[in-house]
Amino acid sequence: MDEQTVRENLRTFIVKDLIRDPDYDLADDEGVVTGGLIDSFSLAQIGVFVEQAFGVYIPDPDLTVAKMDTLNQMVARILRDIQ
Amino acid sequence: MEIAQIAVLVVISLVNALLPSQWRKWVLFVISLIIIYWLQPSLSIRWLDYTLPSIIIGISVITWWVVASREKKISPITALSREDSTSLVIILAIILLLTIPRYFDFPIALTSRPPEIWQVITIIIALIIILPLGSYLISFRWTAILLLLIILAFLIIIKSEVLSIHLSVFLRQQTGQDTGIASVIDIQWLGFSYVAFRLIHTIRDWQTGILPDLSLREFITYVIFFPAFTAGPIDRVERFLNDFRAIEKYNPFEANRFTEAAARICIGLFKKFFIADSLAIISLSHTSIDQALSAPALWLMLYAYALRLFFDFSGYTDIAIGIGILWGIQLPENFNRPYLKNTITTFWQSWHMTLSSWVRTYVYSPLSRQLLRSRYKNHVNIILLISTLATMLTIGIWHGITLPFIVWGLWHGIGLFIHKVWSDHTRAWLRRLRQHPGRDAAWRWTGVILTFHFVVLGWVWFVSSDLSSAFRLFLALFGVAP
Amino acid sequence: MIGWEWLTRYNYTRSFIVRVIAKAGLLFLLVNLIFWILQPLPIIGRISIYNILVPGRERLPYGESPEAYNLSLYNLDAMFASHNIARIKAPDEFRVAVIGDSAVWGVLLTNPSTLTGYLNRELLTFEGKKIVFYNLGYPTLSLTKDFIFLEFATRYQPDLILWLVTLESFPISDQLASPILQNNVSHLQRLHEEYGLDLDMNDARLVHPNIWDKTLLGQRRALADWWRLQLFGIGWSNTGIDQQIRGFEPRSNDFDQDTEWHTFTIDEPFIEADLAFSVLSASKKLPTQIPTIIINEPIYIADGANSDLHYNFWYPQWAYDRYRDMLQQQSEQNQWNYIDLWNQIPPERFTDSPVHMDEIGSQLLSEKVMIVLNNFLNELKDTN
Structure with a gap:
């Protein structure tokens, strides 16, 4: 799975299922948690989504606002472990 | 810790700073081992x-x-x-x-x-x-x-x-x-x-x-690092290791770091031993709950109690962080102006932060993920409620396994849950509100006042020795004589 | 560091640190020097939240009990400033200061149940003025201590003084036993000089502050006490509590045969010079002549073993009888307004000491005092 696919899949999930505003234009370096778009519960949802969609398990200590605030951070973290 | 004990710890830290830097890891290790017996x-x-x-x-x-x-x-x-x-x-x-x-x-x-x-x-x-x-x-x-x-x-x-x-x-x-x-x-x-x-x-x-891979000396020093031994903050080991491995190169007398350390220690001492100890005299306590003559008096004592908790604990944290800096260990912050936050969620991201983030990492996150993977995964709000309550219950009983602490935990758990559900529905509206700075600020300050009072009323559970005295206190605060 | 940008934003230099330390050191020395020169504690003592932000206390601060919002301190100015006698005297107020020991202060009694508490309930008037009683009792037994408080009270324009005394306050040798006196040597010295009190100013128990004790550093405890007194004011006003009233051990009723009192025996009894009558007469020399009634306060009269030799735990009969005779004589000689109420309260009304009474005892005493007072005021009216 290439970076672009991961990024777009993740973006769609966040915008559609978490922000629930399909028209929202989410930038790659936009802070989704610090910007108030989603909260830490959504990080757990992202964690489960990433497991199921990309087969990557992100340990709990890495599932934090500091480490998973932007799309760029998330994608980088996923690609690190992706097969 | 008493003020004399803190003075001794500061002196030890300054003496260490004068020692050859290659000794420091061993010194810190040995000192921490001895100090935990002394404290x-x-x-x-x-x-x-x-x-x-x-x-x-x-x-x-x-x-x-x-x-x-x-x-x-x-x-x-x-x-x-x-x-x-x-x-x-x-x-x-x-x-x-x-x-x-x-x-x-x-x-x-x-x-x-x-x-x-x-x-x-x-x-x-x-x-x-x-x-x-x-x-x-x-x-x-x-x-x-x-x-x-x-x-x-x-x-x-x-x-x-x-x-x-x-x-x-x-x-x-x-x-x-x-x-x-x-x-x-x-x-x-x-x-x-x-x-x-x-x-x-x-x-x-x-x-x-x-x-990460770590030596016995590193591990023990992390667990019992003496500035944070009695009252935190709860550091994370990988962060601690970064600093610890560099302490031989660290210069405690570098002007920026030294100023920071000295300022944090002085501010901490002032917060703990002047502000908090003064507030302690006028704040609510097990005995004064039943003594107050009027509702305004109780409110005054309750506000004092809320401020005292903050100044006491954040003062200790400042001292710990300051002493840590003298050793080249930058402990994590524990407070970030919690009483000025406009939602209960942001309050918990700024009150006793190292504890709440620990619990978020090791209770909230695994539990909610486990539930989201289960066959109940579509009942998102129920999953949210369960994991939030479990998290806040953990924080509650960490303070003591008593009914008032449990209720205090649930109080915040329910508050967080309601806020999350409510903010899910208002998120888009709030984003639009930001285009009107005046209304946005008004809304923000309303939030600050509401949040502060939600927390303050939560302290009623925290201060009470049993539930019935907490109920009595609630009634009395609102002018109803029990 | 989150929240600390204001601190970490700047680039500090070594010379900055040196300057800060030097300035702080200098400032510290300066403040200590100023403190040493000005000795501002009495002035600071008069700064008080009492009677302004919170009501004044109904009795003087005493007792190291944070649970009761109270403490013992040595700063007389601060103590009086925290008392409701420091409030402005209304034009139609007739002010009565009640001086005495722990029995007047009211150990084991809430404020409404003290002697002054009951007296104030009566809403007495004199020549159209409301009579207000102020509890200036303080729990140590020494006439000299009483006199210092009395002298201090004259600053607050009392119209009349009630001074309750008992034999234990009289021994010359114990006049300086109270810490509040030992730590107020300058006051004591002044009174000693102005009123010729019979005091040994070289007594080893007196605390003479040295040069360090006069600095800010040396007086940090006194300063902290003043600060705590102010903070306790909030607790006091919120709760009306200034004493933890717990159960008590009742005063003893049985005694042995030994009838020694202090160093005196029935064969070698005390003489007038052994008792502090001079302190009582000194009150006549106060600059403003304030009518004073001296009352010999009630004592517990036991009926147990050897009660034919002892009235109570404090007093062998011979000593107390002798004292009463002497006080009576002295009063006549010096024309004091003196009333003896020693046996006026039934024994069952006493609590943990030979002079502490319960609520009913306190109320009975207030009735006796009121009779005395009415007679006195009637006479006063006639002379006016």
């Missing part, structure tokens, strides 16, 4: 104020042995690196040396009368034989689980008044002391609540495979 209050049960810090050290060594890298485990003694074996010798030497005041009069006693040296030697030899043997019988995976259970059991005992008294009675029977005067203060185990959370964190991270 432990003396207890009336025989040997206990010697035993409790020793248990902390013992359980930390065993945890390290479980979570350390692979090679060390196969043959625990021979495969130890030189640094690890030196560390182990130092630990054993300190534990043994502390029994010597039993035989001679020393001007400075770190513990009250310690046990006989041969008793301690027997226990150490027993451990050295049993542990490696045990490792052939039980896998490290199971040892880790066993350790978690032991740590949790200790934690539950010291947090529960009933169990503490039972333990006190049991220990008094063993030492042949009067069981009639057994009480909770017999089991005053300084620092264990924080040590336990650090140990659980390392074990859990080892289980998920993200714990």
Whole structure:
């Protein structure tokens, strides 16, 4: 799975299922948690989504606002472990 | 900690700064080991104020042995690196040396009368034989689980008044002391609540495979790092390691860092020993709850209590962080203007932050993910409610296993849940509100006032010794005489 | 570091640190010097939240008990400033200061149940003025202590003074036993000089502050006490509590045969010079002549073993009888307004000491005092 696919899949999930505003234009370096778009519960949802969609398990200590605030951070973290 | 104790710790830290930098890791390691005995209050049960810090050290060594890298485990003694074996010798030497005041009069006693040296030697030899043997019988995976259970059991005992008294009675029977005067203060185990959370964190991270490789000296110093020993903050081990490995290159007298350290210590002292201790005189307490003559008086005392909690704890944290900086260890912040936050969620991201983020990482996140993977995954709000309540309940009983603390935890849990559901519905509206700065600010400050009062009313549970006095206090606050 | 940008934003230099330390050191020295020169504690003592932000206390601060929002301190200015006698005197107020020991202060009694508490309930008037009683009792037994408080009270324009005394306050040798006196040497010295009190100013128990004790550093405890007194004011006003009233050990009723009192025996009894009558007469020399009534306060009269030799735990009969005779004589000689109420309260009304009474005892005493007072005021009216 290439970076672009991961990024777009993740973006769609966040915008559609978490922000629930399909028209929202989410930038790659936009802070989704610090910007108030989603909260830490959504990080757990992202964690489960990433497991199921990309087969990557992100340990709990890495599932934090500091480490998973932007799309760029998330994608980088996923690609690190992706097969 | 008393002001004199803090002064001693600051002086020790300054003396260290003058020592050759290559000594510092060892100095910090040895000093931390000794200081935890010194800070432990003396207890009336025989040997206990010697035993409790020793248990902390013992359980930390065993945890390290479980979570350390692979090679060390196969043959625990021979495969130890030189640094690890030196560390182990130092630990054993300190534990043994502390029994010597039993035989001679020393001007400075770190513990009250310690046990006989041969008793301690027997226990150490027993451990050295049993542990490696045990490792052939039980896998490290199971040892880790066993350790978690032991740590949790200790934690539950010291947090529960009933169990503490039972333990006190049991220990008094063993030492042949009067069981009639057994009480909770017999089991005053300084620092264990924080040590336990650090140990659980390392074990859990080892289980998920993200714990970095670390030496015995590094591990022990992390767990009992003396500035944070009594009242946190709860650091994360990988962050601590970054700093610790660099302390030989660290210059404590570098102007920026030194200024910061001195400022934090002075501010902390002022917050704790002037503001908080003054507020303590006018704030609500177990006794004053039933004494106040009017509702406004109670509100005044409750506000004072809320501010006192903040200044007391954040003052301690400032001192710990300041002393940490003198050693080159940048402890994490614990508070970020919590009473000026406009939602309960942001309050909990800025109040006792290291505890709340620990609980978020090791309770909230795994639990909610587990539930989101389960067949109930579509009931998102129920999952949210369960994990939020479990998280806040953990924080509640970490303060003590009593009904008021449990209710206090639930109070915040329910508050967080309602806020989350509500903010899911208003998120888009709030984003639009930001285009109107005036209305946005008004809304923000309304939030600050509401949040502050939600928290303040939550302290009613926190301050009350039982639920009925909490209910009475609630009624009285709103002018209803019970 | 989150929240600390204001601190970490700047680039500090070594010379900055040196300058800060030097300035702080200098400032510290300066403040200590100013403190040493000005000795501002009495002035600071008069700064008080009492009677402004919170009501004044109904009795003087005493007792190291944070649970009861109270403490003992040595700063007389601060103590009086925290008392409701420091409030402005209304034009139609007739002010009565009640001086005495712990029995007047009201150990084991809430404020409404003290002697002054009951007296104030009566809403007495004199020549159209409301009579208001102020509790200036303080729990140590020494006439000299009483006199210092009385002298201090004259600053607050009392119209009348009630001074309750008992034999234990009289021994010359024990006049300086109270810490509040030992730590107020300058006051004592002044009174000693102005009123010729019979005091040994070289008594080893007196605390003479040295040069360090006069600095800010040396007086940090006194300063902290002043600060705590202000903070306790909030607790006091919120709760009306200034004493933890617990159960008590009742005064003893049985005694042995030994009838020694202090160093005196029935064969070698005390003489007038052994008792502090001079302190009582000194009150006549106060600059403003304030009518004073001296009352010999009620004592517990036991009926147990050897009660034919002892009235109570404090007093062998011979000593107390002798004292009463002497006080009576002295009063006549010096024309004091003196009333003896020693046996006016039934024994069952006493609590933990030979002079502490319960609520009913306190109320009975207030009735007796009121009769005395009415007679006195009637006479006063006639002379006016």
